[in-house]
Amino acid sequence: MATGRAHRPATRSRGIPEATVARLPLYLRALTALSERSVPTVSSEELAAAAGVNSAKLRKDFSYLGSYGTRGVGYDVEYLVYQISRELGLTQDWPVVIVGIGNLGAALANYGGFASRGFRVAALIDADPSMAGKPVAGIPVQHTDELEKIIQDDGVSIGVIATPAGAAQQVCDRLVAAGVTSILNFAPTVLNVPEGVDVRKVDLSIELQILAFHEQRKAGEEAAGDAGAVPPVAARKQQPSTDQGPDGDVPAVMPA
Amino acid sequence: MATGRAHRPATRSRGIPEATVARLPLYLRALTALSERSVPTVSSEELAAAAGVNSAKLRKDFSYLGSYGTRGVGYDVEYLVYQISRELGLTQDWPVVIVGIGNLGAALANYGGFASRGFRVAALIDADPSMAGKPVAGIPVQHTDELEKIIQDDGVSIGVIATPAGAAQQVCDRLVAAGVTSILNFAPTVLNVPEGVDVRKVDLSIELQILAFHEQRKAGEEAAGDAGAVPPVAARKQQPSTDQGPDGDVPAVMPA
Structure with a gap:
């Protein structure tokens, strides 16, 4: 089927795991926010936190793109935006x-x-x-x-x-x-x-189900706190916040 | 804050990794479909395929729920529906x-x-x-x-x-x-x-970005096929289909 789009060699995209592909849009969104603030470089730790992904996983993901950053400097924001956009095919219409x-x-x-x-x-x-x-x-x-x-x-x-x-x-x-x-x-x-x-x-309800899990946990911690077992504030601090999920592997969409 | 909901001990939900929590709704959806068809039991392989998750990961996830299935029989569908719903807090209003x-x-x-x-x-x-x-x-x-x-x-x-x-x-x-x-x-x-x-x-565009990645790959394979390097049909068959993504770690939603 001729689509009139610029074709790239098929081999380029091979070998990138599906889970990495699914994280590329998360990196791209975080990088775009940095780019809009004219931030020139970013460390893997900063970018991982912004994208809600574990930093070791981020470095592994970027290695599939051939992007390793510079020790002590980090990753070039603009170049990574370009690299990920190209990999995802977003430089096309x-x-x-x-x-x-x-x-x-x-x-x-x-x-x-x-x-x-x-x-x-x-x-x-x-x-x-x-x-x-x-x-x-x-x-x-x-x-x-x-x-x-x-x-x-x-x-x-x-x-x-x-x-x-x-x-x-x-x-x-x-x-x-x-x-x-x-x-x-x-x-x-x-x-x-x-x-x-x-x-x-x-499936829009999947996200609500994940929120319900955390709500239930918070309610349980408060109940424990009310009973004097754990102070509620301390219990909240121990709880991993979904604001900074450990690795961003959070599907709202599943393969059909 | 008294909410009037049934509280469960806080310790129950501790120790379940965030990525497992995010997959529970996917299992639940696949199990609900089986339940509606009155299927009594399911193997980890069948359920993993239906949920778009790797079966070893599924078994590990279910071990956090204390659910190990029965060798040669599999998992009891109704009991798993109940167990996951309870874990997610969906048995509440x-x-x-x-x-x-x-x-x-x-x-x-x-x-x-x-x-x-x-x-x-x-x-x-x-x-x-x-x-x-x-x-x-x-x-x-x-x-x-x-x-x-x-x-x-x-x-x-x-x-x-x-x-x-x-x-x-x-x-x-x-x-x-x-x-x-x-x-x-x-x-x-x-x-x-x-x-x-x-x-x-x-972010609804994240899913489109993942589709674009695969579209681009398909276009690249077809271009290669047109040039006689790889027959297009064979190339398509080699391509891992997102219909059965390897592990379901496909975020459309990221921690904010």
Whole structure:
């Protein structure tokens, strides 16, 4: 499939573990914040703390990129931003379609975090004919009938599904048949896709479950404190805070 | 702070690594799917594949729960559902408030995945007076002036912030002052909270970045295939699919 994008040798990306790939966006976000403050260099410890990752893991991750930093100086912020962006493919333009323009689809269309990372909302698609032509986030909604044409005309390879569960598999099948090979699924259902198509499924309740675990622990510590066993403040200080999670391995999204 | 919830001894939850906590919701989701299909037992390999986690890691994780399975039989599905739900605190009722009822807040209010995990949307709060009383997902929106009263009356400890970035810190400060100790932040900004308050920040673009990495790799393999170096189909088969990520350590959310 000719997509018109700049291709890089396949061998470059081989050998980077999936868990490292999943951490690269966390490093990138922390580095971008440093870059915006014009910080020229950063130590592995500082960057690890900012990204919520263990510093030994960070150094190991960066070794896959061939980036080792300079002893006593640290890592060059701008160069790392470039290196990670390139590794993730964010130096390219990625046209994305969002299918299902209810509240969630509209929220995603308005989400500022996509454009700043090279993701361009190429089209908004909805099955409701009364939505057609209506602008959302400045983009006129198009009817599902146009789906195949939009995908092909714009060389779209990434689709976001924000439809109700019942419509998601059919939309997925049409996206894949039209040439989409990566799907971000917000619909509460499991999608079946052929080999070669990547699906990531978002489950927003997973994060709440992790917060509930910590809430429960805090409540338990307070109960212990009330009973005089452990002073509540001391108990809180012992508790590892999720503000600085040990290694950032915190999935809200699982492979579908 | 007396919340009226059943407290469990603080020591129970100690010693479970943060990365294990983050995987428990993934196991729970896979187990719930098995339970719905009335599957009585599951092997560590099957469950690991369903949850997108390495099976050795799964066995290690379950050992923290004191759950070792039965050789040749596997794990009892119903008992594991109960055990993980209890460990995560999901057997309790968690009232949650959502602040900021734009498209995203409305989408979250309508999200079915919260209620099924013990999270009850106790209130929807918005700063726009014209929203007050308007029902969203069957719940009338309340004005921000009521925030403190709602939190205190309902014993809310978890707040979801879906406001624009500019309003998020102020909302966060008010939630914390009123007694909220866990915050799920959808606003594109970093929140400062006092010690003892957990914040998790959602960045929806992180998942797209991981998909872009794989897209780029697929494009590179196809380019190599086109040049006759590697047949595209064979290249695809060699590629580890994110459908079955090696260990599920895939963060869309990072500690804030």
